[in-house]
Structures are given as structure tokens and as C-alpha cells.
Amino acid sequence: MTIKLYCFGESGNAYKAALPLELSGLAWEPVKVDFFGGETRSPDYQALNIMGEVPVLVDGDVTLTQSGVMQMYITEISGKFGGATxxxxxxxxxxxxxxxxxxxxxxxxxxxxxxxxxxxxxxxxxxxxxxxxxxxxxxxxxxxxxxxxxxxxxxxxxxxxxxxxxxxxxxxxxxxxxxxxxxxxxxxxxxALPGWKHPYDLMPGNPSERA
Amino acid sequence: MTIKLYCFGESGNAYKAALPLELSGLAWEPVKVDFFGGETRSPDYQALNIMGEVPVLVDGDVTLTQSGVMQMYITEISGKFGGATxxxxxxxxxxxxxxxxxxxxxxxxxxxxxxxxxxxxxxxxxxxxxxxxxxxxxxxxxxxxxxxxxxxxxxxxxxxxxxxxxxxxxxxxxxxxxxxxxxxxxxxxxxALPGWKHPYDLMPGNPSERA
Missing domain, CATH: 1.20.1050.10 (Glutathione S-transferase Yfyf (Class Pi); Chain A, domain 2)
Structure with missing residues (x-):
């Protein structure tokens, strides 16, 4: 099952989840949220996340919001990045x-x-x-x-x-x-970490597309 | 061993740790930090917490900062307030x-x-x-x-x-x-929770003392 991350390139909060997803080796894919077009204020998005924020992570029947919670979840399922003791x-x-x-x-x-x-x-x-x-x-x-x-x-x-x-x-x-x-x-x-990517290369959407 | 919480009455961030400490039944005591007198900017305090923030929790050889981490620790040692699943x-x-x-x-x-x-x-x-x-x-x-x-x-x-x-x-x-x-x-x-206290009753220091 591929983990889906609802995100957009300009969101550093989304990057905080996208980067450990990418570096952990877990299977994941970004789903672009049209933040600048108002998508996070839509009823559908509010139903997905009452906090109206990006990112949202969906892994099967697990839906998470708040990048800090996603990082804990990535650590839980990959064993990585949570500290050694x-x-x-x-x-x-x-x-x-x-x-x-x-x-x-x-x-x-x-x-x-x-x-x-x-x-x-x-x-x-x-x-x-x-x-x-x-x-x-x-x-x-x-x-x-x-x-x-x-x-x-x-x-x-x-x-x-x-x-x-x-x-x-x-x-x-x-x-x-x-x-x-x-x-x-x-x-x-x-x-310098193997696999590291800039937020604009890791997630869809960046200011040049809106220029 | 009594847990020490470095705090002051006006700090809602300290209250976020003091309240679950009190309601958990763990043995704890507040240690007043003279925030308005500049104590958190002193070298001694910065040595205790490089973030220069209140609260700080000390339990034997465990020293914690960030109220969210203290809440996780209180859950870890008391089994309370962390969610049932x-x-x-x-x-x-x-x-x-x-x-x-x-x-x-x-x-x-x-x-x-x-x-x-x-x-x-x-x-x-x-x-x-x-x-x-x-x-x-x-x-x-x-x-x-x-x-x-x-x-x-x-x-x-x-x-x-x-x-x-x-x-x-x-x-x-x-x-x-x-x-x-x-x-x-x-x-x-x-x-209405048994043992609940207002922040000014749970922690030392409040605006009336500085008036």
C-alpha cells in the first residue's frame, strides 16, 4: 500500500513529513493540494482535516494530520529517525x-x-x-x-x-x-544525505508555476 | 523522589505540565522561576535549558524541556492521559x-x-x-x-x-x-475534574504579587 501525502511544494510543514518519508525508503506519493486556489478552505478538505491544514497523510485506514504526528508514525513503521535510546x-x-x-x-x-x-x-x-x-x-x-x-x-x-x-x-x-x-x-x-531532495523537487507545486 | 517543575503562575506553558502532574497523583513540587525578573535570560538558566524557556521538569537524572515532552513522560510513568488505543x-x-x-x-x-x-x-x-x-x-x-x-x-x-x-x-x-x-x-x-486547580493556585507567582 502506497502512503499518500497531501501536500504542496511551498509548504515547509509538508516537507517535514515528505523528507523522512523519502529518506526512510517507504513507498509514498504526493497528492497536490491547491492551497493558493483555496482548496484547504473547501468543505471537502475540512472534512479530511478539521484543522484545515496541510499536510495530511493517508496510509490505508490510518489518516494523520500534524507533521509531528506523521514523523512519529514514520518512525513507528520504519524504525528510523526517532532516536537510539x-x-x-x-x-x-x-x-x-x-x-x-x-x-x-x-x-x-x-x-x-x-x-x-x-x-x-x-x-x-x-x-x-x-x-x-x-x-x-x-x-x-x-x-x-x-x-x-x-x-x-x-x-x-x-x-x-x-x-x-x-x-x-x-x-x-x-x-x-x-x-x-x-x-x-x-x-x-x-x-548530503543520500536521496535528499529540495522541497520544490520532492513535492508538486512551486511559485514559478503561479508566476 | 519528588519531581520538580520549574515554573511560574503566569505561564500557561508551565500549566500544561503542572496540571497533568497534579491530576496524575505523582509526587511533584513547583520551583518558582522569576521570569519577570529576567531569570530565564541568566547564564544559569540557559545552562539548564538552552531554549531559555519555562517549564523545565527534573525527575532524578531526567531533565526535560517542552511541555509536550513532559506530558508524554507523565503518561509514560503514570499510564494516564495518553489515549486508550x-x-x-x-x-x-x-x-x-x-x-x-x-x-x-x-x-x-x-x-x-x-x-x-x-x-x-x-x-x-x-x-x-x-x-x-x-x-x-x-x-x-x-x-x-x-x-x-x-x-x-x-x-x-x-x-x-x-x-x-x-x-x-x-x-x-x-x-x-x-x-x-x-x-x-x-x-x-x-x-470539574477532582483535584483541578487554577494556574494561579497550582503554581507560585501571579500578577497581584507584582502590582
Whole structure:
């Protein structure tokens, strides 16, 4: 049975599930969600996910929402990326929660505000507010990667796949890799993983198609 | 061994761990963190938690940060609040992630902006932006509670303890219980749990002490 991931290229939250699916070797396929055409606000989509969010994962009779839950499920069925010990497993979840609260949530909001919102609706105060909070999160992430190749243990885990969710995108959102040497080095480690793909190559849909 | 929770009364994120600790019957005690005096920005605190956040849980040689990880740990050692089946367990985590991304994170920010930030630093655009996003999260939460006493299954779980984190506080943050009938009824269910306590009664520190 092929796992289906409802997603679109611009969604870093979807990438957080698509990347471990791809790297785990599980059979999966993306199903494009037309977010910019309003599909997530449709009654059919709301029936699939009351939270109205992307991604949604369907594996037979299991339907999951929230990328963090999908990562736990991928670990459950593949045995990969969850940490090697109970202490590591808790540390992986710690960084996944940090990402959901402080990194991807704010990076996603800021990238949307700065790139996908019509120009006349962009508000410098709101952009500045999110940018300051995101900078604080990058400080923590960079500090957590000091002297380390991966956030937890000796190899890639869901901690890495969660926090990198938005960090490969080319659109400006006040993130410059060279400003954060540890983050920069760690992103290169992720890019060097066999089978790694950029979000726009892993999932259907990207800004050039809407230009 | 008594579990120590580093916390303070105003922190809904700390309440998300303190409440299941209290209701689980585990032996625990709060340790007050002087957030408003800058303690979380001190080198000692950063050494305890590189994320610089409250709460921190210490149980012997186990030190945890992120309330979601603490909830999983409380479930692990008490057998409570994690869901009755694997499907329920995933659904509990789904709502915990939703809370971390959309409810408590934004309610906490907004309550801080509207109450604890000096008046001359409050920005109506930023307050309006967060309020609109929080309202959308309340819509989802209210819909998820339609016809249900609890978010998942037939009793209280970490899903409930996470999403209610900021919702008992009296300070204004654009949340009025009567606007959301399902949320209102569900909060009453939580308040009726044997041993339930308001955050200002469960943890040390509250605004009246700083007045």
C-alpha cells in the first residue's frame, strides 16, 4: 500500500513529513493540494482535516494530520529517525516541539507575509515582530548545533527534519545561511544525505508555476 | 523522589505540565522561576535549558524541556492521559501539536502583548494580527469539541491539558468563553475534574504579587 501525502511544494510543514518519508525508503506519493486556489478552505478538505491544514497523510485506514504526528508514525513503521535510546527519543521530541512552536511556525508565517501576501497587505510592523521572534529561535537552533553534526545523537532524526522545514526555500524571509555558521553546516549535512531532495523537487507545486 | 517543575503562575506553558502532574497523583513540587525578573535570560538558566524557556521538569537524572515532552513522560510513568488505543494516542498528539503551533503559542504571545508589555510598546497592528490568527485556532478547537466532552476519547488527555493551557487566565487576550459554547462547556468539564486547580493556585507567582 502506497502512503499518500497531501501536500504542496511551498509548504515547509509538508516537507517535514515528505523528507523522512523519502529518506526512510517507504513507498509514498504526493497528492497536490491547491492551497493558493483555496482548496484547504473547501468543505471537502475540512472534512479530511478539521484543522484545515496541510499536510495530511493517508496510509490505508490510518489518516494523520500534524507533521509531528506523521514523523512519529514514520518512525513507528520504519524504525528510523526517532532516536537510539529513550533519552534521545525525548530529546528528538523536544526539538520537534521547539520547531512547531518557534521555528517553522514563525518562518512559515514570515515567508508568507513577505512573499505570498499581496504587497498592499504587507505590514512592516507585523513583519518586524515575527522576524525578531524568528531570529531568537535561530539563535537557539544555532547554539544547539554548536560542535554537533545533528541536533540529537550521531545521525539524522525527526529533530533535524522538523527544524529544517522552511530553511531550504529561496524566497526571502530574513534568513541568510551565512549568518548562522552552525545552521549552515548542519543544512549542508542534510543536503548530503543520500536521496535528499529540495522541497520544490520532492513535492508538486512551486511559485514559478503561479508566476 | 519528588519531581520538580520549574515554573511560574503566569505561564500557561508551565500549566500544561503542572496540571497533568497534579491530576496524575505523582509526587511533584513547583520551583518558582522569576521570569519577570529576567531569570530565564541568566547564564544559569540557559545552562539548564538552552531554549531559555519555562517549564523545565527534573525527575532524578531526567531533565526535560517542552511541555509536550513532559506530558508524554507523565503518561509514560503514570499510564494516564495518553489515549486508550494507538489511534487515540496519535489523535492526542495531533491536538497537542495543534496547540503548540496555533493555540497556546498565540494565546501566550497575545496575553503578553496586551497585559505584560509596557503600554507604550503595545502595537495595535501586531495585537490585531495575533488576535485574528488566535480566533481562527479557537474556531478549529470549538469545532473539534462539537458534541464531545473531551478532545479525544471518553476522558481527559494531554490533548485537553495542552489546549486549555492559557484559557483559565483572567487577563484579557480577546478570549471570551461565552463566544465559544463548546470550548466553554469543555473548560467546565476540566474545572470539574477532582483535584483541578487554577494556574494561579497550582503554581507560585501571579500578577497581584507584582502590582
Amino acid at each position: 529513550p533519552a534521545e527519543a525525548r530529546d528528538v521530541m523536544r526539538w520537534v516541539f521547539f520547531d512547531n512552536h518557534k521555528v517553522s511556525s514563525q518562518a512559515g508565517m514570515l515567508r508568507f507575509q513577505m512573499n505570498f501576501l499581496p504587497e498592499d497587505k504587507r505590514n512592516p510592523d507585523i513583519i518586524g515582530f515575527i522576524a525578531a521572534r524568528l531570529k531568537s529561535a535561530f539563535k537557539t537552533l544555532d547554539a544547539g548545533l554548536e560542535g554537533r553534526d545533528w541536533l540529537v545523537g550521531d545521525g539524522p532524526t525527526n529533530a533535524d527534519f522538523s527544524n529544517c522545514g522552511y530553511l531550504f526555500y529561496p524566497e526571502p524571509f530574513t534568513f541568510t545561511r551565512s549568518d548562522w555558521p552552525n545552521i549552515d553546516r548542519w543544512l549542508s549535512n542534510i543536503e | 494507538p489511534a487515540e494516542a496519535r489523535d492526542v498528539m495531533r491536538w497537542v501539536f495543534f496547540d503548540n503551533h496555533k493555540v497556546s503559542s498565540q494565546a501566550g504571545m497575545l496575553r503578553f502583548q496586551m497585559n505584560f508589555l509596557p503600554e507604550d510598546k503595545r502595537n495595535p497592528d501586531i495585537i490585531g494580527f495575533i488576535a485574528a490568527r488566535l480566533k481562527s485556532a479557537f474556531k478549529t478547537l470549538d469545532a473539534g469539541l462539537e458534541g464531545r466532552d473531551w478532545l479525544v476519547g471518553d476522558g481527559p488527555t494531554n490533548a485537553d491539558f495542552s489546549n486549555c493551557g492559557y484559557l483559565f487566565y483572567p487577563e484579557p487576550f480577546t478570549f471570551t468563553r461565552s463566544d465559544w459554547p463548546n470550548i466553554d462547556r469543555w473548560l467546565s468539564n476540566i474545572e
